[in-house]
Amino acid sequence: MGRRRALLTDTERELLEAEEKSDRYYQAVSRIRRKIDEELSEDLDILEKHHPELFEELCEAVEEQS
Template sequence: MGRYRAIMTDTDREYISNGSDATDSQRYQAVSRVRSRINEELSKDVEVLEEHHPELLDELRAVVCEDE
């Protein structure tokens, strides 16, 4: 079975973490894509989980809101 991504693709991770020779433009675009996914797609997913599967939403919050 294939591996799914969360918010960032492997390329986004590479560009944002400076793990490659990415240009400033590529980094900016990666940040913009991730920001869009957070603000648009993730919020929709949270709404669906809140209504239809609150236990999964709790798991998501535990990962995202974990104290370091």
């Protein structure tokens, strides 16, 4: 099975890592913000309500990276 993405697509990763900030960079930033505000929030609600163990694992992973 191929590698799956978490939050960022490969293209979004490349755009964020690029030294030059193009229009595509700013579009990617906008898409990522929308994912965080809308999709991630909904996913977190579902995990918290229906699989608290996975929710805690995710919270711990985020805390470790902070």
